[in-house]
Amino acid sequence: MKKTLSVFAMAVVIAGALAACGPTNNSSSNNTSSKGTTASKPAKLVVWEDQKKSGWLQKVAADFKKKYGITVEYKEVEMATKMGQQLRLDGPAGKGPDIVTLPHDQIGQVVTEGLIAPLNVDQSVVNRFSKSSIAAETYKGKLYGLPKSTETPVFVYNKDLMKTPPKTMEDLYNFSKGFTKNGNYGFLALFDNYYFAHGIMASMGSYVFKNNNGTLDPNDLGLNNAGAIQGANYMAKWYKEGLFPRGIIGANGGSTVDGLFTQGKVASVMNGPWAFQPYTSAGIKIGMTAMPTLNGQHIKTFMGVKGWHVSAFSKNQEWATKLVDFMTSDENAKYRFTQTQEVPPNVALLNDPVIKDNEGAKAVAEQSQYAEPMPNIPETAQVWTPMGNALQTVVTGKADAKTALDNAVKQIKDQIKSTK
Template structure:
């Protein structure tokens, strides 16, 4: 009996061994019959993308190319970016009817990240190096990356070629040109320096800053808006108004339209303005040139504020890995260039600065070059407490009601109080 049992056990072991060596059923290894690895079985049927109003035309080709390459359909629709995009995400995201991908101005990133509406992105250093360092910084919050750059804009130096034959070499030269060419309702140079968005250029260029950094993140407890550099920059601004190189009409809410009117009527040789103004200048028939800002005589640049539009993944998306894959695809050099050609919005891909599409476009090249010296507008929620006090301070200075140090000290005190009251943790 023992012998029979022993033989039976040996047969069982042999059968098991043969089964282990025999052919197995095909496992889901992600391979097709051609031996090539297929993409993740969790690949979605489609991704939903929200693009800005009147900007989605370029996506038709790129979406079709992505679907052909990856088998994922891209469904896109337009939502006004600056004010409606984030509000719509807050409603549709939790309801399960929102997009996988949205686009935002970078100064909204901090707010939406804190509230949990957008997801942190994990991409390689090779992907990050596609873009300028400043634009990647703009897409980051609290040391984490939340988007990939789509385009950037920043104020540049725009001049009427009939009134200014070449760009002044320095800001000091521009000041002398303005003194010599401001009379009888004509002006050599105009800027909206009672508006902190524009005033940051001379303030930052002289050493002022909004928030310092701590451990790679903006520190709202470190305000540099009334330091020595900020005062020096504000004194520089004060000088232009005190010497009546700027008219009273470009102060306050209507300053922008007043300045645009003067330039488009041919009464101003040069202005500080952004690419959003190019269309009106063309329509007015002005033969204008565009350049990055002259530097100060000591070589320090005008540190304009930069706005970066980016692509972001909704934290409510069930397809975040594929959403990131699509972000990397639409922001590669080829597709970023194609989008620029369709929308005229300047990408931050470093390889495109010298591409003929941008290098031979005077306005785009000027924006691309100026962004290299620009400072991304702080994207932390506390930045919302800065604008009104700084506008008030600058307007009291340029109207002669206060001196720079006094006005900036008052602004910083108000900002600190607002941050403590509204953002205390």
């Protein structure tokens, strides 16, 4: 799901998160422990899966019915924009699902609206997943979902133009200095888009919202601290020295990067797994790996997590939680990957050949070890546009980094205040 400046338009992982610790309190009177179920067994449970992703559920539904005697019905609803909207309508009307799937950056909003219920599962279930993916599913100390897949930007290169991917950004910079000429470029990235720029800035000490023991503080922004300014200046260097073309600024930047890369004019790019198939279909022999290190630090790219959630309107929350646990088992997560190619964050699958031998999946898995989940609190919606505008003025030389970022933070704070 390609991320633009909209928060709603946004892998096996081990560590690195804006909210690195797991839930501190995931108890609820409406929930169940996976140690056992005591509620009356329903005749069926209803699952809403994303578009063109439900085929794997045929087998899993049959397995669940065989084990528990409960029918699992499923339907497809577009996840990024329609899933939450439909739940708002169907849930209160009593005709909604028991389980929905959502991108983690929507959790804060749907929890605030009372649309999903906290989960209470055994620690052994939580330990099934990377810490950062669990952190992404946690809001105000409570766990609201179990992860099904993750995605994050990685380093993608044309194997005909770059034989070996560089280990460091310093090496990549030197390669680009020699390669960039006659309309060809060594490396391109959408550094004026905060989704991509975050990785550079965070690696130098920036953060979006301060993480206080797993809770994000919307009143404490680190988007204009020393690390943020250093990161913005670093990214501007690529533009100022002519290593990036002028056309990769703004809303059309992504299509420009993709066009140049598929024309064989770019040796490498920073992009997400959504780009793998289009690049391959264009006839480019691509390689994928984790991002090169910067100043000895791994680049802390943003990570998006998709998870399974129990509807707050479900009358069968106990059994719905059992089904979520069942769907995200290592066995079923692996099966889902073979059917959808969405990389699961189950730690046990890190070295499984089905992922380890898949170059794209391995790249996402490796980079996700260093990635940070996008903030999942509602205030995040106010970040994207001001930061994008600020970065554009910096990389085009229209404003210095400190002034631009100070103005962006002021605008974000004002917008957050106005929404209270």
